[in-house]
Amino acid sequence: MTTSTPRRPRELRDFYEDPAVPVASGASRSLRQARMLAAALGPADAGARTILDVGCGDGTAAATAAPLLTGHRLIGVDWSQDALKRARAHLTYPIRGELTGAGLPFGTGCADAVLFSEVIEHLVDPDAALDELRRVLRPGGHLMLSTPNLAAWYNRGLLLAGVQPVFSEVSLRGIHGRPGREVVGHLRLYTARALREFVTAAGFRVVRLEGAPFHGVPRPLRALDRLACARASLASILLLHARKT
Numbered sequence: 001m002t003t004s005t006p007r008r009p010r011e012l013r014d015f016y017e018d019p020a021v022p023v024a025s026g027a028s029r030s031l032r033q034a035r036m037l038a039a040a041l042g043p044a045d046a047g048a049r050t051i052l053d054v055g056c057g058d059g060t061a062a063a064t065a066a067p068l069l070t071g072h073r074l075i076g077v078d079w080s081q082d083a084l085k086r087a088r089a090h091l092t093y094p095i096r097g098e099l100t101g102a103g104l105p106f107g108t109g110c111a112d113a114v115l116f117s118e119v120i121e122h123l124v125d126p127d128a129a130l131d132e133l134r135r136v137l138r139p140g141g142h143l144m145l146s147t148p149n150l151a152a153w154y155n156r157g158l159l160l161a162g163v164q165p166v167f168s169e170v171s172l173r174g175i176h177g178r179p180g181r182e183v184v185g186h187l188r189l190y191t192a193r194a195l196r197e198f199v200t201a202a203g204f205r206v207v208r209l210e211g212a213p214f215h216g217v218p219r220p221l222r223a224l225d226r227l228a229c230a231r232a233s234l235a236s237i238l239l240l241h242a243r244k245t
Contacts, residue, residue, distance in 0.1 A: 012124070012172075012185070013079075015172050015185055016079075016080045016082075016083075016122075016185065017080055017081065017082050018082075019082050021183075021184065021185065026212075026213070026214065026215035026216075026237070027060075027064055027215070028212060028213050028215065029117075029118075029146055029212040029213070029214075029215075029237050029239070030060070030061040030064040030065065030117065031064055031065075032210065032212045032239055033061075033065070033115070033117060033144055033146055033212070033239050034061075034064055034065035034068045034069065035068060036144060036208065036210070036239060036241050037051070037065065037068075037069065037113060037115065037142065037144045037241075038065075038068040038069055040113070040142050040144075040207075040241060041069070041072065041112065041113060041142070043071070044069075044070060044071020044072050045071070048071050048072050048073060049072045049073070049112035049113060050072070050073050050075065050110065050111050050112050050113075051069065051072055051073065051074045051075065051111065051112065051113045051114070051115060052075050052077055052104075052106070052111045052113070052114045052115070052136065053065075053074060053075065053076045053077065053091075053114075053115040053117070054077045054078075054097075054099065054104070054114055054115065054116050054119065054133065055077070055078055055099075055116060055117065055118070055119030055122075056076030056077060056078050056083070056084075056087050056091065056094065056115075057078060057080075057083050057086075057087065057117075057118075058083055058086035058087055058089075058090070059076055059086065059087030059088070059089065059090030059091045059094065060090060061115070061117050062074055062076055062087075062090055062091050062115070063090035063091075065115070066090075073093070074091065074092075074093070075091075075093040075095060076090075076091040076093065076094045076095065077094075077095050077096070077097040077104060078094070078096065078097075079096060079097060079098045081096070084096060099123070099128065099129040099132050099133070100124075100125055100128045100129065100132070103132050103135075104132055104135075104136055106136045107136075108135050108136065109135075109136070109137065109138040109139070109141075110136055110138070111136045111137050111138065111141060112137075112138060112141055112142065113137075113141060113142040113143075113144065114133050114136070114137060114141070114142070114143050114144065115144050116133065116143060116144065116145040116146070117144075117145075117146045118146055118147060118148075119147075120145065120147050120188065120190075121147050121148060121167070121186045121187065121188050121189055121190070122184075122185050122186060122187060123187065123188065124187060126188060126198070127202070130198075130199070130202035130203075130204075131202065134202065134203050134204070134244055137244045138244070139244060140243055140244060141243065141244045142241065142242075142243055143199070143204055143240075143241070143242045143243070143244070144239075144240075144241055145195075145199065145239075145240045145242070146212070146237055146238065146239050146240070147189075147190055147195065147237070147238055148166075148167035148186070148189060148214070148236065148237060148238070149167075149189075149190070149191065149192065149211070149232075149233075149234075149235055149236060149237060149238045150165060150167070150168070150189035150190060150191050150194075151191040151192065151233060151234070152165075152166065152167075152214070152228070152234065152235065152236045153224075153225075153228045153234045153235075153236075154166060154217075154221075154236075155167075158178070158179075163177065163178055163179075164176070164177035164178035165178065165189070166178060166179060166180060166214075166216075167186055167189055168186060168189055169183060169184070169185070169186045169187075171183070172185060180216070190238065191233070192209060192232045192233040192238055193233070195209070195238055195240060196209060196240070199240060199242050200242075203244065203245055204242035204243060204244055204245060205242060205243050205245050206240060206241075206242045207241045207242060207243055208239075208240070208241040209232045209238065209239070209240050209241075210229070210232055210235075210238075210239045210240075211228065211229035211230070211231065211232040211233075211234070211235020211236070211237065211238065211239065212229060212235060212236065212237040212238075212239050213225045213226050213228075213229060213235070213236055213237065214236030214237055217236065
């Protein structure tokens with residue numbers, strides 16, 4: 001199956017400033033990740049914490065997390081002006097910032113936690129990005145990262161059949177060789193093992209790795225997708241909790 005669009009981005013930045021490019025994640029994944037973070041931080045009556053939602057997109061993930069993080073300060077960060085305009089409907093503090101180049105507009109060790117939801121798969125330089133996240137986190141600070149799983153249960157079958165895995169993309173102009181229609185700009189994909197090793201090498205201690213379902217799975221297969229979450233290595237989405245060492 002091959003689809004194409006008239007979009008012709010001159011560079012990756014142009015691609016993400018296009019309002020047609022999706023900037024929201026699935027609600028089920030956002031809720032699971034928020035629960036993990038709330039459990040890690042504890043109630044705000046023990047002291048309000050600063051949480052950076054880096055790559056906040058349209059702010060819907062933060063809006064899902066907010067009721068579980070009452071009393072904590074949640075700051076959204078994105079370098080897409082279009083995404084930030086939409087995020088203002090959900091976030092009190094939407095701020096423009098970059099993970100590379102000038103870096104995030106925050107001091108070293110200022111954050112207690114970072115939400116990093118469906119971002120790392122879009123990055124040219126994920127090593128520099130994790131270095132920057134580690135910089136802004138205090139010692140022992142929490143990293144809550146989510147990303148699609150290259151080895152999701154259905155991708156294993158697709159590869160055996162010679163089909164390009166779901167979530168992977170070979171072009172910014174259209175989908176080629178795999179199911180689906182939306183081009184979202186995925187540059188890198190991780191298995192559970194690769195993600196764990198990568199985050200550990202970046203100076204974090206992995207606390208927990210869980211699975212979450214993918215909202216784009218066809219309805220007849222969604223029950224199976226939820227069952228696959230019991231084993232992170234087979235799940236559609238990887239949810240990782242790590243702490244700065």
